[in-house]
Amino acid sequence: GAVVSQHPSWVICKSGTSVKIECRSLDFQATTMFWYRQFPKQSLMLMATSNEGSKATYEQGVEKDKFLINHASLTLSTLTVTSAHPEDSSFYICSAREEREQYFGPGTRLTVT
């Protein structure tokens, strides 16, 4: 099956710094990529949908200036958490769509101290 990778898998950063998370579709081209956030014991929450070459569409309540998404190519999307705070600590998961199938990356655990 299709593979989606994320890097890094785990990151610890200090409050006020920015963190970039990469999401790559390794063996297929993804016209649409999704970014999810998951807090402990909660379901996945969609943050934004991005299409290659265009601006991301953010879900209500997600600050687009804080969570910068760049979908530069059909195989790469990045999420940058700017000026991270402890409440941004979460599990960030990307997903890439190939036709009607949707594949998930392994997730990135962000801890902001």
Add this chain to the structure above:
Amino acid sequence: GQNIDQPTEMTATEGAIVQINCTYQTSGFNGLFWYQQHAGEAPTFLSYNVLDGLEEKGRFSSFLSRSKGYSYLLLKELQMKDSASYLCAAVDSNYQLIWGAGTKLIIKP
């Protein structure tokens, strides 16, 4: 509005069978996914149903009734490693996933 309902938690015995139900209400419908998620890991794909009926994949089967807005995931010959959360997600008319909160399945020896 769009809504997915599934039980919060279920308990079953190793070797037994368990059925996890999911009901959905969405704007349009383009199929339903079941995912398994172990704690601290990303979801892994189990099944995708878009037509009515039962689809079997080894120990796991998934059923869909579009007229009833209902699906279930059936797990047979339960193993301890099946302890996980099982997420139901319906695809709406815009091909967006609408997620259920997940069912935590606890397997007891």
